[in-house]
Amino acid sequence: MQSRITSVGLLVKPDPADRFTYPDHIDRGSLDALPPKPGIYIFRDEQERPLYIGKSVNIRARVLSHLRTPEEARMLQASRHVEFRRTAGEIGALLLESRLIKEMQPLHNKKLRRTREMCTLRLAPDVNAMPEIVYARDHDFAVTADLYGLFATRKAALERLRMIVESERLCPAMCGLESAVRGRACFARQIARCLGACIGEEPIEDHYLRLRAALEEMRIVVWPYAGPMGIVEECDGWRQTHVIDRWFYLGSVDHVKGAAPVRQPARRTFDVDTYKILVRPMMRGELHIEPLEPATLRGRKPGRA
Template sequence: MSFIVMPPRISAVGLLPMLNPASSFVYPTHIDRDSIDALPSRPGIYIFRDENDRPLYIGKSVNIRSRVLSHLRTPEEARMLEQSRYVEFQRTAGEIGALLLESKLIKDMQPLHNKKLLRRREMCTFRLQPGPRGLVPEVVFARDHDFARTDGLFGLFATRRAAVERLREIVLEHRLCPALTGLESAVRGRACFAHQIARCAGACCGAESVELHDARLLAALQHMRVVVWPYPGAVGIEEECDGWRQTHIVDHWFYVGTIDHRKGGRPVRRPAKGGFDVDAYKILVKPMLSGELRLKPMKS
């Protein structure tokens, strides 16, 4: 892999700071220069592709050009850059559109150098179930429950093991009972080992009421509560850049597609495959509930 190093700017007082990323990075000469020069300083996604047009890496940014140039200056990405032959991009009218499109394309195209995004059927969460002595967190999976419509779910995890490990951390942090939460075998009336070393408040042996333990468990899980879709149907998220408007359609935390309102352009809507999408949920839940997004109901 060969490079062309752009020379530093020098004045009478020495080196000047490089404020423009385009004037200070190293060009890998085997990557098509025209594809780099064509990159806009606007929101959207970009794709590094190899000599067979296979996607190597998909990213997003509010400034595509600046972000791609930063990749070219990153030694840790040398392997990806060695395989790359050109960069393509797709504009969006804002950051939300770029985030949603990036998430979808990574799942659809599975680029070699992207971290694989979570597949819906592998995802799991906790649901509190009544047990013989209070509430017990049960691991349930997306293949069996619609997370967008089911209330009382807590946390989103890639595996059962990750869910159980997080529960252990919560139980330890809040001095909850490992026996009553299903993490270890329980013997009625006998203190668990955690209580013997002062790491459990004692709901297992009557030192704490089961009702109080339930309340503390619920409070400890509240920050992880999965938000049920708050609208009767699909909504559109409107974004605008340089007079160009897009509407991103989302239904029950699933990104359906985007309508492009450019003059002469046809609405683009991808067919919905349905179901809760953890990546769309994480992108949208905070800005949507805080009122940061321009939303409008969509006709069914």
């Protein structure tokens, strides 16, 4: 399509949407039904299997952008229709996307598809303490203090610690990265890359405080409430509350007559994806957070862990 001159002399560039054609093999009705509103969408194949789950504040625009992306030809070729689920805002869409990807295991969502066994660095509040690697299977990251960083492997945690030690001129021996020999300088001290805590040239207290300060930006925020809380979003008069407890997404409640309450699972643990979605906006005060009404939750007795 070529540019054209209007009757008032303005040059109008062609709109790519004007020449867009919908793929014939994807149900047109399912595409026409997509709303320009927040929520998630699911590409499904002939057997109704989920191929890809995504989220957007504008479901329709995002799905159409997929249809224009040559790099996604394989997924699109297998798709037969697209379904959607509305949410009242972006946070709800992010939380629902994360949950459904874990539950449905869609073929083309490789990044979030697997539930990961995370580890972290723990530094006890003791000047003689060394960083140690601890795992989510042994510690509830949501309520355990003095944890720093989220890592998929022990190797990744050690590499990050080593980078911090080198950049801050900390002592590798005092940080557990090499064997410590009483009264003997570590290798980093021998090449002037350690301030000498290993041989008493830097006070142990000073070394500990420098280490703790260097780790601080990676601190895992302990869940700041006594129990579950609701994150409220509204869209076009529709109010929705997303129920979160210990950085775990329990579900969302629609504030309409007859809406079902959220069922509490028998066991919930720190979820790294929920944490990453919520921690920054929560700490910045950007979320509308409210206590929950008693009828919001069901399935367990009050006070039970």
